[in-house]
Amino acid sequence: MADRVKFKDLSPEEQQDHRDRMRHSAAHVLAEAVTKIFPDAQLTIGPPIEDGFYYDFANTEPFTPDDLMKIELEMRDSIRANTEFVERETSRDEALDIVIDNPYKVEILEGIPADERVTFCSHSEGAFEDLCRGGHMTRTGDIKAYKLLSAAGAYWRGDEENAMLQRIYGTAWESRDAQKTYLKKIEEAEKRDHRKLGRALDLFFFDPIAPASPFFMPKGTVVLNSLITYVKELYEKYDYDEVMTPQIFNTDLWEKSGHLQAYSENMFFIDVDERQFGVKPMNCPAHAMMYQSNSRSYRELPLRWADFGRLHRNERSGVTAGLTRVRSLVQDDAHIFCTFEQIGQEISSFLKMLNEAYAAFGFDNYRFELSLRPDKRVGSDEMWDKAEVVLTELLDSSGMEYTAEAGEGAFYGPKIDVFIPDALGRDWQCGTVQLDFSLPERFDLEYAAEDGSRQRPVVVHRAMYGSLERFLGVLIEHLSGVFPLWLAPVQAVVVPIADRHNDFCHEVGVKFKAAGIRIKVDDSNDRMNAKIRQAQLQKIPYMLVVGDREVEAGTLAVRTRTGENLDPMSVDEAVAKFLEQIADKS
RNA sequence: GCCAACGUAGCUCAGUGGUAGAGCAGCUCAUUCGUAAUGAGCAGGUCGUGAGUUCAAUCCUCACCGUUGGCUCCA
Structure with missing residues (x-):
């Protein structure tokens, strides 16, 4: 009881720290339990995560639900024993000797400078020890509430080139009540699942005959059309023009755009009369052709072309999910062809429009991510320097919170992505604005500048909703299916x-x-x-x-x-x- | 793609080695009612698909298809 009062009195940062340490401690106890039951299992990593923790084990069979129960019982004993967490320091090389039989720990240590000290943490009177960065409770008994949730395969360091490890997810809390509240919250969130509501409200359904491709019933179509109507109103205000482009193109186009080399795994192809066609996964090459179909003057720029064309992407079978990742989709897609100098103004005005739109749907929990230059990229360093500065300054001066991710940009340019969480707090990328230095090169796009010289425009890819399907999915969960009057299928x-x-x-x-x-x-x-x-x-x-x-x-x-x-x-x-x-x- | 679980009526789900049930929805009839379920009757399923084991498979085995959860919030 004293603990609970104490937890309540902690500052938010201290509370977070307390939970992180407890969850990480729970991961240790979990690891101990697993190695007791499965002596061959090798330890890898076990960090605290939002609302819980996980631990990845190598050299072991997948865990069954039955295994989880046994492991949980074993953990209970360890927590009841209430032994102390003890940290000890060694040199890195000494540590290497200790973990020499575990290639994962060895890899971790090899990533640490040779002259640095590292720590091991033990509990259960030294019966269990794990190489560990640190951050524990004092005793195992300080883990007040915990529960193992699921087991899953997970690649070492998230890379599918690496071996697959067996991961166990769990949750841990400062009190039974806090855990109960959390589990209740998850249960409530599951009721908001857009797939359930989509069925119940007769909005859409799926059928194996077209995997990961929604069929929108009349009511769902009303909502989607309302989304489109609204964005068209915004386009009126923000001066966009709408275009329409073909669905399938001869492979020559995809070769030219670079999609054949970089994206063909995600494309659908059709052979007709001994010629190969690709179904479009994106609109940009078609828009580049439109740009090219006429000689362009600086007086025309920026050109803002919106396209609600249907796209098809052959997403890998394991990653599709309800409306949030589909193979057949429509975006509120548009491409802006502008001069390099116009980039700032264009992106600024786009972000303004995006914030206006998200406010109309009542979203207040989205976040921005700025992705900066990757190692493999096109365009001069000078272009990247300038573009990154423009984006950074824009975000800084807007007062919008964002995170900057080094190396995460597309090879063709830096970008800003906007993420919205679903009912369970999983983030989905919806809005995006991406600079593209590559497409204008590949299609040799030009405009006549004021001085008569021929200049290369920049292409800006941008969408507010992103995929309308995905946006509708997160919107349904955000609203629990209670659409405001203007979106309600039946008003x-x-x-x-x-x-x-x-x-x-x-x-x-x-x-x-x-x-x-x-x-x-x-x-x-x-x-x-x-x-x-x-x-x-x-x-x-x-x-x-x-x-x-x-x-x-x-x-x-x-x-x-x-x-x-x-x-x-x-x-x-x-x-x-x-x-x-x-x-x-x- | 990889790991795991799951797939029975339109929906939500029971069920068994001897070819299947419930509730809701649907249809018919009766009822005409004041703010979250009127009653009765009827109809509805190659138990995801294909092989195999078996006298017999929805149930056991395998393959495939699909769905769901997970696949760097790093010692």
Whole structure:
């Protein structure tokens, strides 16, 4: 009890540190338990992670759920024994001798300078020891709540060229209550899973006949089209033009763009009449052709071309997931062809538009990542220097928080990615803005400058939603399927109490429809209670109930999906109210 | 792609070496009801696909397909 009070009194940083140390300590106890049951298992790494920890073991068979139970029991004994964590220092070379039979530990040590001291940490009276950076609790008994969650294969250092290790995930908390809260939170988040809601709300489904390719039902299509309509409004404001381009192209194009060399594993190819075609995974080469189809002047720049063309990417079978990673997708894609000097202005205005859009959906938990030059790249160092400075200054002056990742940029240019978390906190890349120094070279794009010289434009790839499918997926989870009025597939349902009210209800429906409101009349012979329940389950924003009183007075009894009953209003009043709310996107 | 689990009616799920059930949804009939489920009846499945073992496979074995979770928040 004293501990719990103490934990509450810690600063957020101290709390985080406490949890990290406890989770890392739990990883040690886990490792001990595994080596007891599976003596051949080799230790590798076991860091604390958000909400828990994991440990990777080499030289062992995959763990079964049964194994996990046994391991958890073994851990319990170790924690009950409440032994001390003891750290000892050695020289790196001494440590190498100790772990010589474990190639993973050897590799870790080889990454540490020879003159540095390293630490080992033991517990259980020295019966278990592990090479370890440090950061533990005082005693094993300080691990107040823990639970093993799952086992999975994981490559050493995340590289599939390396051996596959067996990983065990667990969670650990400062108290049983905290752990309970966490597990409850996960359970709640699973209810928001967009795949479940997509089925329940009749938005989309999947079928093995087209793996990882969603079929959007009418209701899902309404939402997607609303997303597109909205972005087209923004394009009007931010001065973009829309274009349309072919779906499949002769392989020559992909050779020229470089996709054949760099991206063909992710492309679908079709042979027709002994010629090979590639289905487009991206729009940029087509847009480059459009640019090239005319001689260009600096007066035309920047050109902003948006394309809602359908793309196909042959994602590896193990990585597809619901709507968040699909093989058939549409992006709110656009390419900006501009001068090098215009880059700053273009990206700044794009980020402004993106923030405006995300605010409209109520996202407030997205993050930015700036990816800087990789080792393998095209373009001069001078170009990279300038471009990176422009992006960095933009982000700094915007006040938006971001992380800079050295070496993570594309070979063709630096980029800023925007990530949005799903219900379970997994990040998905949605928005992106990428500079491209390569495409203009490959397609030999030029414009006539003011002085008559021929100059190379820069291409900016950019999207706010990214894939509309993915964006819809995270949006559904963000909203728990409760779409605001402007996005709701069905905005209102008219509920006649008895058959004799049906005619009036249909008249009401016609009036709302004429005003452009998506409305349905529920004239099934269910009872009113059942109709309301149905509308609630479908998360329909408004229920317009009509009985004798309403027909008599020519009004509507308006119920919201939050269960609130508004004052009776006329059809005209209700229409006006809805239209206003739709326009406000509130 | 790799590791693991899973795949039974439209959906959610039971179930057994002797060719399958429930709830919801659907359809029919009755009911006409004031803010989250009216009642009765009917219909619905080559148990993911293909092989194999067996007298007999939805169940056991193998392969394939698909889905789900995981595959650097580094000693």
